[in-house]
Every structure is written in structure tokens, then in C-alpha cells.
Amino acid sequence: MMLKKLLTGLLVFSACALATPISEHGQLSLKGFDVVDKNGQPYVLRGMSFFWDDWGFEKFFTEGAVKTIANDWGGNVVRTPIHDLNESRAKAMIDYAASAGIYIIVDYHSHCAHKNASSAQSFFGNIASYVKQKNYVHVLYELYNEPLYENCSSASDTYAGGSLTSWNTIKQYAESVIPKIRANDPNGIIIVGTPNYSQGTEAARANPITGQKNIAYTLHFYASTSGHGSLRWNVLRAKCNDFPVIITEWGVSESSGDGNFTKSMNDTWMSWIETIGVSWANWSISDKGETSAALTGGASSNGGWSDGNLTASGKYVKNLMKNLNAGKGLSSVGLSPANVDCAQLEGGGEYEFVRNGVGNFGYAIQGENYMDSSNAKTVETDAKGVQNEMYLTSQNSGSEAWAEYTLMDIPAAGYYVFYAKVGANSDGYLRYSVDEGATVDSVKYTSTGGLTTIKGFYNKIALPTEGTSNIRVSWKGDVALDVFSVVVADSADSVDLGIKAGEKIVSIGSAKTAMSDQFRFDSRNSTFMIPAGYERLSLFTVKGRKVYSVDVQGKANVELDRSVKKGVYMAVLSGAKGQKSLQFKVTE
Structure with missing residues (x-):
């Protein structure tokens, strides 16, 4: 009897020891914003992205490295960037991840994928066929790393300049590749890049891919670049609108991959995305000698890294993965929950104009x-x-x-x-x-x-x-x-900008003279002179939040409401004559 109990206990222990993310959570899918597991429960992926598979850093594309990330670092996903659509390399990494029991993102690591659509179709179709052949459930497909320029060169993948790649172009490319995957893998999550270095999730949210399931969209950021901070609002908008976003690349550094590692900025980012529940992969497993690299020079390509082989980035991210993937709370990694209430998007606080990633306005x-x-x-x-x-x-x-x-x-x-x-x-x-x-x-x-x-x-x-x-x-x-x-002018900058009470800052173009004569603001106690043909006056904070709106149809004068606080605002007149705007300062 005692032997039977002992054997039962050993069997239970053995089963627990062999449990892996794949065995516990199985085929992943999307439910609204969330990645969910085979039981329909939210499941957050946290792991590492390897570096470009050239420049010598493909040396880390090994089974030992993948198993170290899974077993020693506690990661549950790796991302494998494939810049030249090397199928054998991608399949090897898929096998390594399967052996380690973790998920893998197969990434076409290109800035110019839309110019190489036929090759991408063949590549992803063959990868999906391999997934079917091996009966795998752990593969996610990332179709386009970071779209950049419309007129880039497919041959050299260069930064050719010109217009940034539009969402329509990216969407058409993705819609040509998705059926090749679905022919063999009807359920795998497909991740679609977004404009402007995959920062343009808002452009995708405004016009998403339809008629397909399990399609997510990419957001990339570098936490020590202050200009990327506003992208946190894109994540919240996605969450609050059930729009699935996966952060397939982020770095502790500035956007160059190098520069500062500002821990406070990283902590702010991680508190935000962890409170929301976003899946992510950190950049990168390499010893490149830049801030975002996780490994120091000379680290073994076969894994087994000691803390002495880790950079400040590697230590920071390993700590996050090991604790958070083990089910520990934010306090275990020195973080606190962020305020991610959707009410913030309804006027409870100010935020920047939406960065849709089609261009660089406002940043x-x-x-x-x-x-x-x-x-x-x-x-x-x-x-x-x-x-x-x-x-x-x-x-x-x-x-x-x-x-x-x-x-x-x-x-x-x-x-x-x-x-x-x-x-x-x-x-x-x-x-x-x-x-x-x-x-x-x-x-x-x-x-x-x-x-x-x-x-x-x-x-x-x-x-x-x-x-x-x-x-x-x-x-x-x-x-x-x-x-x-x-x-957009910030009220805190008004002194530096020379915006004075009484200054007529008006719309420019064909209506400049008429508007400057008829539409003016001097101080809180003065009135707006409303030209004919406009029906509504709206006031926006300099960060894009509407604070006041009033019907002005048929009125010559409108007095500014006392509830509008002093500062710099944008006023927009709209009506049959179209839309006109001016910027002004409230001084009292």
C-alpha cells in the first residue's frame, strides 16, 4: 500500500515536472483583445526576440539558447527573425521551441515585405504546411516586422526614403499571405505589422482585416525614447476597443537599440502593459555591444548563461519573465499597477492626438x-x-x-x-x-x-x-x-512661443483675411465674432481632448464659457463652409 502511494506520488511529481507552457495551454487564439489558451482563459506571452539572423548573430539560433530562455529565464515564447525567408532556419527554431515546450513567433524580419509578397506567400505557406505535418500548436506567424517606406527595394531591403508605407499597402500584402497560412493552419495566430516601424496600430484599428479569425496587430516601442511614451495610449485604446495587439519587439534602450537605459521609463512601460495584459517579446538575444542586447561579449551561443553573461537589459528582462510567468504579482518585480481605466479615453484626462503611425505628426x-x-x-x-x-x-x-x-x-x-x-x-x-x-x-x-x-x-x-x-x-x-x-502647442510652452493675449492666431490659406477680421479672441471677457456659414464651435485642449462645444448657427457673438480654464487651446468652427481652426491663449 505504501509502495503504491509512493509510486502515485512519483507519477504526479513526474507529470508536474514535465508540464510546459505548450502542454498546459495548448493552441492559443484571440478573444477580443486577449490572447487566450485552449481553455479560453487569458494567457500572456512573455519572452525574448533573437536578433537579425545575419551579421553573425544567427550563432545564437540554437536549441541550447532556446532552452535556456525557457528553463532558466522562465520565458514562454521566443521570436525568431528571418530576414531572408530561410525556411530551414525557421523550421529548426520551431523544433527547438517545441522541444523546450514554449511558443514561437516566426517573423519575416523585413522593412520591405510588401515588395516581396510572392516569396512571403511561399515561405509562410510552407511553414504552415510544416506545422500541420508535425501537428504543432505553438507557432505564431508575424508577417511583416516593421513597415517603413512605400518605395523601398525588395532586393536590398534599404531605407529608400519617400512616403512611409501606408496601412492600405500593408493590409493588401497581409491579405495576400494569410490564405497561404490558413490552407494548412486554420487556427494559428497571425500577427500583422503596422505603419511607421510598427507603431501605427491606430491606422489598423480604423480599418482592420475582416473575414478572418485570430488576427493580431503589432506594436513596437523602445522604453527609453521619450517620444514612444504616447504609444501607451495606443495599447489602452486597443484594450478598450477589443482590438488585439501583441508587442513583438520592445527594448529597454532608445529607439536606435543603443543609448540610455532609463529604468524609470522602463518601469512605467512595464507597469502599464502588464496591468493591461499584453503579450510581449524583448529585443534581443545577442552580444552586439548595444544597450538593448541581453548578452555580454563572449556569451556562449548554446545558452547556459550565468548572470555574468547578462547585460543590464538581460538582467532586467530575465527578472520580469521569471517572476511574472511564474504567476507572481507586479510587486515581485518592483512594479505597481498602472491606472488603465478606459474612462481616461472619455475625457477623464488629457492625451496626445492619436498616433496612427502613417506619419510623424506631433512626435x-x-x-x-x-x-x-x-x-x-x-x-x-x-x-x-x-x-x-x-x-x-x-x-x-x-x-x-x-x-x-x-x-x-x-x-x-x-x-x-x-x-x-x-x-x-x-x-x-x-x-x-x-x-x-x-x-x-x-x-x-x-x-x-x-x-x-x-x-x-x-x-x-x-x-x-x-x-x-x-x-x-x-x-x-x-x-x-x-x-x-x-x-500641438502646449499651454506650458505659451511664453516661449510668444503667444500673447489679443494676438490673432488664425487659420491660413484662402480664408485668412476674412477669418482674421471676423474670428478673433482677446481675453476671457471678450466675445467670438462668428462669420456666416458656421454652425458649431468646439474647443480642444492642446492634447486633443474636446472640452467645450456650442451651437453658433445664426449667432454673431458667442461668449466663452467660464468653465474653460486658462491656457492654449484649439478652436474649430464647422458648418456648411467646412472647417476652420485657430489657436489662442486664454489668459484669465
């Missing part, structure tokens, strides 16, 4: 994002004082250099603000023009004593149309341009 434009340029080069530096690793500099101190960008999602025609950070050896002017001269202006900068000392400044800029504009920034001399950002 910092880095050196690597310019659309076109002349006599300028992108420089990477580790010099102290440069916030972002990539910046533009003039190739020749005696001639002009320029870089052009596309701004999209402009809420309305009107005055906005640009913020620039430059380093220069002498005084000079940063000049800018919008839509080939519709707006031309300049701002003076003073010498910073060298290119590695970065100084920031603000200026007003007129954008002539709602929607899309092209902006050209030019400079002369030995100048480094680190950030050029066009933003």
Missing part, C-alpha cells in the same frame, strides 16, 4: 526618419549630451543641407509649434518651408561650441491644410540636427 522626427535629403548625412554617435543616437549633420560646412519629412494626421489647418535640437560651431539660421513654400520661415540658433552640445528651441509654424503636409528643414554650416518635432 519627434529623428535623423533616420527623413524622407529625402541633400548634402546631409546621418551620423551615429555616443557623444555625451546627444539624447538620440542618430542625427543629421551637414556634410560640408560651406553649403546648405536639407532634410524633408512628411507630416500626416494634422488635425486642422492652423498654427502649431516646432521644437528643434541643434548643435553648431557658429551662429546660424534653421530655415523651414511647408508644401514647397506655402509657409516659409526661419529661426536663429546660437553656437553651442561644438556639434555634441545640443540646444533646444521652440518656434511657431503654420500648417496650411488638415491631413498631410511636407516640411523641409534646411541649414548652412557645420550643424547637427538631432530632433525636429512639430507638435
